[in-house]
Amino acid sequence: MRKLALNDDILMTVEKPARYIGGEVNSVMKSKDVAIRFAMCFPDVYEIGMSHLGIQILYDMFNSMEDVWCERVYSPWLDLDAIMRQEKIPLFALESQDPIKDFDFLGITIQYEMCYTNILQVLDLAQIPLLAWERGEDMPIVIGGGPCTYNPEPIADFFDMFYIGEGETQYEALIALYKQCKIENAGRKEFLRRAAKLPGIYVPQFYEVTYNEDGTIAAFTPTEEGIPATIQKEIVMDVSNTYYPMKPVVPYIKVTQDRVVMEIQRGCIRGCRFCQAGQLYRPVRERDVEVLKKYALEMLKNTGHEEISLSSLSSSDYSQLPELIDFLIEECSKKHINISLPSLRIDAFSLDVMSKVQDVRKSSLTFAPEAGSQRLRDVINKGLTEEVILKGSELAFKGGWTRVKLYFMLGLPTETEEDIKGIAELSNKIAATFFDTVPKEERKNGKVQIVTSTSFFIPKPFTPFQWARQCTKEEFLDKAYQTKKAITEQLNQKSIKYNWHEADASVLEGVLARGDRRLSKVLLKVYEKGCFYDAWSEYFHNDRWLEAFEECGLTIDFYNTRERSLDEIFPWDFIDCGVTKEFLKREWLKALKEETSPNCKKQCQGCGASRFGGGICFEPREEATDEGTN
Amino acid sequence: MKVRIKFKKYGPIRFIGHLDVMRFFQKAMRRAEIDIAYTTGFSPHQIMSFAAPLGVGLESNGEYMDIECHSVTGSQDMMNRLNRVSAPGIEVISVKALPEHAGNAMASVAAAGYTIRFREGRAPEFDYITKLPEFLAKEHIMVTKETKTGVKEVDIRPGIYEMYILFQSNKPTAQDCAVTSGCTATPSIYMLVDASSAGNLKPGKVIEAFLAANGEELKENALLITREDVYTNVGTEQSPKLVPLDEIGSDIPETPDFPSQMSVSDASKV
Structure with a gap:
């Protein structure tokens, strides 16, 4: 039996001790003598971290390497956090229960900005110095990856290196280099120097940033000869023939994704101008349908999960979707396994499929028009029209659905009061469609339920809106108020429920998304004030953040509400994500002119991603009718 | 057929609560390809009931659950299958067929x-x-x-x-x-x-x-x-005459020619 890092007294005190004991089905045990010990971290609580597909893929990849043992570590919840600090228990990996500080690598996947303080929590509990340059030879190499590392600058001080792009390609080379450096006794700094020359690897300490008087960046330059000035993202072109975990770890406790998750494709053809993922993961690459069928059966068998979910940015755009779904429906009904189909465009096909795989009475339909008017939907290039939404709703109401969820954003570039009113009006029209479609005697429960939710728009790097100004907290709240007011003025207002996000966290998320290296100081300060788990609204302390900015002499306005000129050097400009800045600029200017761009399947927009030599860029264009995404 | 399964729970897994042990076995039944029966209706679930919930932190040498099966292969085979897909610290130690009239595990606990x-x-x-x-x-x-x-x-x-x-x-x-x-x-x-x-x-x-x-x-x-x-x-x-719960059942004879579905390849790399 494995010896646990925490004693029984602690485990009997904390909430959900299963978060810390490891030993789950399909977790990998190896000998402690393996050459390389790699700790893979998701800096949030176990149930969130265990639901992340990327870690499962990398866990499988690393453990397929004979001389590497990859283990998992998550943020201890606040109850255990306090005990570990008090009793000076070093943070440990779940599998071996060994301290992280004794590992060769600590890899941290960074999925959202509001987890940045949890990175500091993890380092701190692990007893690893928070600042990269304070780490000694015996400390693990701390490496960051994931979508947020497309602008790694706000957290640059805390990482020895970042891996930019998809994880499947460069780790083998990085591990080989590490082993070579060990043999040569080259030392930490020399390893980092050599790693910085590997494709996709960014080592912040070999770059220097100078600023203009107005606070914008004057230059971003390598400090040594041979260190590359730009870092191109890593990408897997053959997604049917790469790592995929056939034996995902099965948690004991219920986690957010308590199911088999099958990624059917990477990338998205749509090009919505607010969406970062839609740009970062270009070009679209589909997995072979026969491979997916085999994966599905094998993963279900190896996990025993009762549900399988298809994952992608827009499942309806997967070319072999009908064949895949027919196969899954047939196989899964035999085995009492549920199928979950997120991100489907609502049309006759998807409604037919959904009626087969879920209980119509209990499920709801989801549309994401994102903006209330056609004008603003053109600005954001969301190819979803009111006609399509109302037609989809009508079909759905005829099919027995009575619940509709609508997602919008407030604060999009060029937004006016009319656009905001449009949110209420569209919600109202959907309710009206229900009453027009379903005769009184057939209305179960009497009515329709529309849930309209708004989030606040946050401009992200590598999107056409990276130049846009972000609203202030006051502007956000005013817009939410206007939306609420407009909804109460609708005829069917009793059928519409309105939810909106809190504004404070959106403001800070904006700062961290487009921030620069100087923000590391703020993060350090705010962590010292006791902030972490900022992604959990109940533990988010806005006042402490505002204090930290003030103490560091930085302002939120500089990062959020300032207009950025077209020739400004952005902190993330040294990263080449495949999509060119020229393309993004073209899209930004088109947006301001309310012009739309066709999707990748219809017509190439010359974004730059074709240089990767594969995917959608090299497939024949279609004359398909565009029904929009949801 | 009603089947009674006896298992041990020990080591770190004693920190897993009762509801999660149930979830564990629901998934284990699928991994082991036990031909378990499901309830009817739109969201069918496995017919499975536990004798007595065990508190978090306790170990056990004698936990019981009853399941309903459409078909069975044999006590030893079912035990092997379940143990092959189990986690360290959960170990099935007996699988018995229950007489038709036997009361369910929970109600019969004395x-x-x-x-x-x-x-x-x-x-x-x-x-x-x-x-x-x-x-x-x-x-x-x-x-x-x-x-x-x-x-x-x-x-x-x-x-x-x-x-x-x-x-x-x-x-x-x-x-x-x-x-x-x-x-x-x-x-x-x-x-x-x-x-x-x-x-x-x-x-x-x-x-x-x-x-x-x-x-x-x-x-x-x-x-x-x-x-x-x-x-x-x-x-x-x-x-009263107290006997362990699995003494109610009888061994299921092994059927070696049962069409086993255990052939799905383990090769996980493509």
Whole structure:
């Protein structure tokens, strides 16, 4: 039996001790003598971290390497956090229960900005110095990856290196280099120097940033000869023939994704101008349908999960979707396994499929028009029209659905009061469609339920809106108020429920998304004030953040509400994500002119991603009718 | 066919709660390709019921659940399949077919046996070995019990069927309790207590009462508890005869030619 890092007294005190004991089905045990010990971290609580597909893929990849043992570590919840600090228990990996500080690598996947303080929590509990340059030879190499590392600058001080792009390609080379450096006794700094020359690897300490008087960046330059000035993202072109975990770890406790998750494709053809993922993961690459069928059966068998979910940015755009779904429906009904189909465009096909795989009475339909008017939907290039939404709703109401969820954003570039009113009006029209479609005697429960939710728009790097100004907290709240007011003025207002996000966290998320290296100081300060788990609204302390900015002499306005000129050097400009800045600029200017761009399947927009030599860029264009995404 | 499965739970997995153990077995049934029956309706679930929930932190050598199967292969084969897909610390130790009329696992529980050890430094100050007979000689042992309607006094003495000191091994033997002096082994306590739905007695509660009777309080997290087995009454109420739950069932003969579906390749790399 494995010896646990925490004693029984602690485990009997904390909430959900299963978060810390490891030993789950399909977790990998190896000998402690393996050459390389790699700790893979998701800096949030176990149930969130265990639901992340990327870690499962990398866990499988690393453990397929004979001389590497990859283990998992998550943020201890606040109850255990306090005990570990008090009793000076070093943070440990779940599998071996060994301290992280004794590992060769600590890899941290960074999925959202509001987890940045949890990175500091993890380092701190692990007893690893928070600042990269304070780490000694015996400390693990701390490496960051994931979508947020497309602008790694706000957290640059805390990482020895970042891996930019998809994880499947460069780790083998990085591990080989590490082993070579060990043999040569080259030392930490020399390893980092050599790693910085590997494709996709960014080592912040070999770059220097100078600023203009107005606070914008004057230059971003390598400090040594041979260190590359730009870092191109890593990408897997053959997604049917790469790592995929056939034996995902099965948690004991219920986690957010308590199911088999099958990624059917990477990338998205749509090009919505607010969406970062839609740009970062270009070009679209589909997995072979026969491979997916085999994966599905094998993963279900190896996990025993009762549900399988298809994952992608827009499942309806997967070319072999009908064949895949027919196969899954047939196989899964035999085995009492549920199928979950997120991100489907609502049309006759998807409604037919959904009626087969879920209980119509209990499920709801989801549309994401994102903006209330056609004008603003053109600005954001969301190819979803009111006609399509109302037609989809009508079909759905005829099919027995009575619940509709609508997602919008407030604060999009060029937004006016009319656009905001449009949110209420569209919600109202959907309710009206229900009453027009379903005769009184057939209305179960009497009515329709529309849930309209708004989030606040946050401009992200590598999107056409990276130049846009972000609203202030006051502007956000005013817009939410206007939306609420407009909804109460609708005829069917009793059928519409309105939810909106809190504004404070959106403001800070904006700062961290487009921030620069100087923000590391703020993060350090705010962590010292006791902030972490900022992604959990109940533990988010806005006042402490505002204090930290003030103490560091930085302002939120500089990062959020300032207009950025077209020739400004952005902190993330040294990263080449495949999509060119020229393309993004073209899209930004088109947006301001309310012009739309066709999707990748219809017509190439010359974004730059074709240089990767594969995917959608090299497939024949279609004359398909565009029904929009949801 | 109704099938009764007995399993052990030990090691780190003792920190997994009862509901999660149920979830574990639901998934294990699918991994092991046991031909388990499902309820009908839009969200069918496996027909599975557990005898007696085990508290978080307790180990057990005798946990039970009943499942309904469309077809079975054989006791040994089903046990092997389940153990092959299990996690360290959950081990199936018997699979038996139940007679058609057998009551479900939960309803038939009458008693449970526990071994209790004191954690280092948390044993009572008084000589609990010699004091135990005195405790058991009482006609009534009153303890307060918190219920939904308030606090009430209950007599736990009738629910304590057996209680004695264990000196040598984990298994209770008659010899162990006869020896009261000169033993240097860490003395554990064994108890067989009421575990029926009406009168379920928690072992910790009994130890607490034992200590209280000797003017001591039980220290925080002082006990290491192992459930040894769960019993049903095959006698009458007046003259009970307690047998472990799996003695109700019978072995399922092995059917080697059963079309096994275990051939799905393990090769996970493409």
